[in-house]
Amino acid sequence: MASVARKFHDETAHSPYSVRTSGHTLEWDIKPFPFKVYTDVPAIPLPRDADVVAVPTLEALARPAPPAARLTLPALTALLYYSAGVTKKKSYPGGGEVLFRAAASTGALYQTEVYVIAGEVDGLEAGLYHFCPGDFTLRRLRAGDVRGALAEAAAEPALARRAATVVLTAIYWRNTWKYQARGYRHLFWDSGTMLANTLAVGDALGLAPRVVTGFVDAEVNHLLGVDASREAALELVPIGPEGAAAPAVGALAPIAHEVMPLSSDEVDYPALREIHAASALASAADVVAWRRATPPPRREPRGPLVALPDPPRDSLPLGEAIQRRGSTRRFSHAPISAAQLSAALWAGTRPIPADVPDGLVDLYLIVNAVEGVTPGAYVYWPGAGLELIRAGDFRRESAYLTLEQPLGGDAAAVLYFLAPLDDLLAASGDRGYRLANLQAGVAGGRAYLAAYATGFGASGLTFYDADVVRFFAPHAAGRDAIFVTALGRASGARDDVLLSKTISAPARRT
Template identity: 45%
Template sequence: MTVGALAYHERTAHSPRSVREGGHGLNFDNKPTPYKEYTALPARPLADRIRPPQQPALAAVAEPTPDGDPSRERRPTRETLTSLCYYAAGITKVIDRRGRSLRFRAASTTGALYHVDLYVVCNDLEGSDSGGLDAGVYHFDPRTLSLDVLREGDYRGVLANASADEGVADAPLSFVATSTWWRNAWKYGDRTFRHAFWDSGTTLANLLAVAHALDYRADIVTGFADRPVADLLGIDPEREAPLELVPIGAGDLAPESERAVEPIDPDTAPLSPTEKRFPLIHEAWSAGALESGSDAEAWRTSTPAGPVGTRDPGDGERVALEPVDSETASSRPLHRTIRRRGSCREYDREPISLRKLSTVLDRAVRGVPMDVRRGAEQRADPDASGGPARREDEPPLSFVDPYLIVNGVDGLESGTYHYHPAAGELERLRAGEYRREAGHLALDQQLGADAAVCVYFLTDLEAVVDALGDRGYRVAQLEAALTAGRLYLATYAHRDLGGTGLTFYDGVVTDFFAPQAAGQTPMFLYTMGRPA
């Protein structure tokens, strides 16, 4: 049995009534561990030294590819892999509170439950003083900054066959992001399938920024045969499922791999005393699953050339953004920004500047380098290079629209806006202060009311599913979440700004931004302002 994307989204929508009647207490004695722990696998330490990406964070998040060159052929090393793992999913902050140590990861995730894991499939990687890394399939363990060895040998061909993607085929290493459902569903129940893409999106925003800062090609592959990838990792999609592939760099083609891999089922430590299953999550995941690499290629190349799920600009007054140039912008390095990043727990209502808001939006909302966008470009321009770079006449976002509630920006009238990133303009929808409404939309959380700006990403989900099938739901969620992940980085590149993601009342948000957003549904909410 499967539940389609539209039905799943509707069944997991928040409304004031559903939240009021659906609340349940949390059993902290049964809270799952935020780590996946293999009990009998060998491990390989990563490099002794973490190479910090020195490029300014604002530059790293703004680059869809290194120097705009999608064909750069650089081979990542063991040291590269160490930096990528650490700054995407490593433990970057430890805070002692009330007698216990709280370990925070590099990227924000819902409830700090860290249900997204990274796996690595690689060829032999060279190293420096600490030596190289043999070809294999590995699981990244953030507790020890090491790799659990799942398979020895070059299995990149399995990913290449599953995706039918040239970038995966010649990448020396690829990441696979997964979600272990129970680690998030303990608190959020069936909404975890949404959170899988929210949280992998923020994680991959870090991963892409670090890869590009270190001058490696990297983009995201959303179209692949799911079962072969799950089998390669030795995971059961009813419990843990693959979400995205991220090829890094370029080099020799992966070896041919026509036969199915030998099954593995390595033992892992229990996540909690009682692990519960949520069938709706697996049904929603199954509805968008692909069977083969040829299916993935057909799905990818069926993507319409233009945007899907977005709305054309209206006739409202336009306000031009005022981003600073690269010479004037914050030069805070990416590695320091990632270490500084948090999830703001309280905002001061002191306003932020229009120039800083403009700079954050300008750098972060530039589109996501995904295979579905690339496929559309190649059909629109047969001479396209095949990489993830965006054509000049293509919109920065393909599947979601950013809408803003502005309540505290010097030089910008309070009100609601529709952001048009290609033009660098805000279209005013309504004037006025909407703090009370902003708090209500954000599940009646004070953070929404106190934030200087609330950025909602909305899409016409029916149009997306009609064009891309149920797997299109993943793409729309991911584009919104990864863009929000870049908003996090661009926000925390500024010393006096903070931000956080919040959840929301789905239908109430749609109504609030109507008529411009009629027929659209919210995918993600990001808030920013001055931390109290």
């Protein structure tokens, strides 16, 4: 019998037919508010002079800084700001305004919410906090040290010893308002682009971040006090040094804080709740089994490889690259250098420190305009080079594959993340679906960072599922398209405004 994830994936695939017959229209009257605001607990302002992350971006991606002896509030603030903070503002005629964030997010809808379970943070009492990027504050939802409960829910004793854990959740309706059930994929793409920032900044600050993907879903949702039919925990990221283990706290009382409604009405997408429930873990034993699953074997190149040069030696400071990052809205046809392409490919395939193996997504690409690289379709082999599948000018095809969006055709190169989905689901069960989308999202987020740090632009893109696999056939047989990122040089200036003073980071635009 087909898994729930396979059925969900196929039923939410884009094709020219599905796009033209969808009939979905955006109901602006009920567009969800982009910030979660708890209204019954006081806001704790975060320091505006938090750490500026000055480590060169490619260095932060290459190796972690020496471990920090303490987790301080300024370091935690920097991590939150560069993961989820408001970095730019765009005003529209008629009064509309979008507040853009540190990490890219489908449709600028920002359904990823951030919580902190703090134990040993200098300058912050122990407790469960929600981070609101809108007013740049924390609000405490539980008092006291609840790391022991988190460690149990994740079957991971180290979480009771680490200074704090950041928890990413998603509020479904914020994304399904536009993208309907397919939005489930976006929860992982977008928490992935955010994690790319969280991991890089955490490593730059010596906080040893690590992604925990296995946990008893209901227990973590209960700890956070979220309404699990609308919002759910996706990933946990322990940060900071290990100290004495937090005491066991037993069963936690329920919490139900008041929250500002997102909109006057909501639409439920049962298919999304169904795949999330099917991919949930019910017990600590399930979590252990999830971590022990053997992933599908990695593949080997089938033909000669074209070597790429090393990435550029210099890259912007990480904080500045994140502050400047913004999805390119129009690419010129100007080429990027082979070293710049190399930086994005290298960054996108860096290991992900996590409780489960990485490397589940393969990186296919179309090269349209990269100096010294023959235009064509390729597969990238990390550390080795490019395997040519087919030479040719594929600008028309790369625009078509990305849902007929010009960005895909105008880009210098387009990265297609493909995963052996059936093999992965057979090995790991339906939760493997979350993981494939997450790993592709992290890879795309890291490609964004490398692009902005080395002087070019990027944009995440959606795609025609089956056509992508067909384009890379027969090489891509047995794989599914998971996520796409376009790279290139921007045409014209952006029309949004960099907000420089949220924390004291530089805000220059070249």
